[in-house]
Amino acid sequence: MDDLSQRHALACHVAREAGMLAMEYFCRRDELTVDAKGVQDWVSEADREVESLIRSRLAETFPRDGILGEEEGWQPGESAGYWVIDPIDGTTNFLRGLPDWGVVLAYVEQDQVQVGVTYAPIHELLYSAVRGQGAELNDQPLKRKEEAVAPDSALIYLGFGARNDLPAYKARLDYLYSCNMDQRRLGSAALALARTADGRVDGFFESRINLWDVAAGLLIVEEAGGWHNYIDRPLPRGEKMGVLACDASLETTLMPLFEIRG
Template identity: 40%
Template sequence: MISQISGLDARFALAKTIAKEAGAVALGYFNTRDTLVVETKRDAQDVVSIADREVENLIRARVANIHAEDGFLGEEYGLVEGQSGYTWIVDPIDGTSPFVNGMPNWCVSIAVLQNGEPVIGVIFSPCHDELYAAAKGQGAILNGKLLSLDPSRTIRNAVTGIGANNYVSPAAVGKIVESLLEAGGNFVRNGSGALMLAYVAAGRLVGYYEPCMHAWDCLAGYCLVHEAGGWCHPFPTAGERLTRGAPVLAAGPGAREDLAKIAGL
């Protein structure tokens, strides 16, 4: 048990350090984004730049230097299996579209799984200088302040985040919006699912729903929400399912029932 705790604590400290370092590099690219060469992936809305790749390479190198036995899954370069039971799950820049268009709604997202469970979640928003951090059993913090969700906040007196991408039909997205509004709620979408999950943990949003996300987009946020006292719909992490998309729903205690009904989960 002692070695497991020290292993978790060591990785938690490293994740926070790396997130700040990676965020500084990403912010440098953001401030000179007019020089970036932007490429598309699945369609014209799914973009990537050299910044994404350089930041992921930095994080991979820092982890490998200290925990070479750990697994690593990054959005840009895929999965490397490990032997330690720990796997790092990283989105170097979540919200690349806002990033390349000059909007501050992007972040560095780092999760660590232990035997498939998200036990560390660190999300750094460089433009706002906000570091969200959580580890299993240690609570969630924002710039050192402990986060605790208010059960009196519901979809009717607070705001829900929603996400959409080209894995989901426009009709399905429209139905989500319609159902939320009919239930008396309201919504925002800022272009970064990871950052909106951090906002759920911070109580800025009462919940977040996206019909299809990947592990690198959501698992850091899942750890944050759990440690702040919220609930998340289980995300599959076993075997090949870790690299595939799945529905993501996170909610504060006062919104769980309503949002689960709206999402059909």
């Protein structure tokens, strides 16, 4: 296998192993030590232990790669690329016993995601992609339908957190409804992007979000035939991002969401 194929195989294996560990914690979540990182921003011992497992597995096979993780930060490497990991994306859902959370790994090289994996343990769904080689869901090819999506039949995930501006969020809601689009909040950007890729929803937008939340999902959307605003653009590593991913037919309709500041 070439390097990307090896990294893809490793990422899929590690995501499943990490998902099993996360599930063990999920089943006894009332016993976990939980700390606040900010307003409505939580971290538990499960997040830390799952990230530690992922880091150790990556280092065993690709010790020269850098790693950027949500909980332990940046670890520089000597190779041309680095991993981006979110051990439990959707921690609030996880801690409250809700099913929508997942393990996320991405490999970045030349400022573009080359491998992306999102695993939802409760749903037993493994989404993955390798740049130029398509996307998969549970080892089967994943491709969005080619038919255009009419705005008045579209369903969009709209992300919001304490770091977002409430008046701007309300304005974006107003805009979506003016286009006759329906919307939801999920609480996991990684799964919102995965569901955009498989066509369960038609798009995802959040104005300020971290790379580890979205890196894998952006590639999965792209390789499944969707569109996102970082296609052919370098990814920022150390700053929050505004992200739009959607069915390609909705790009023009949804781009005004960026014009609403905040």
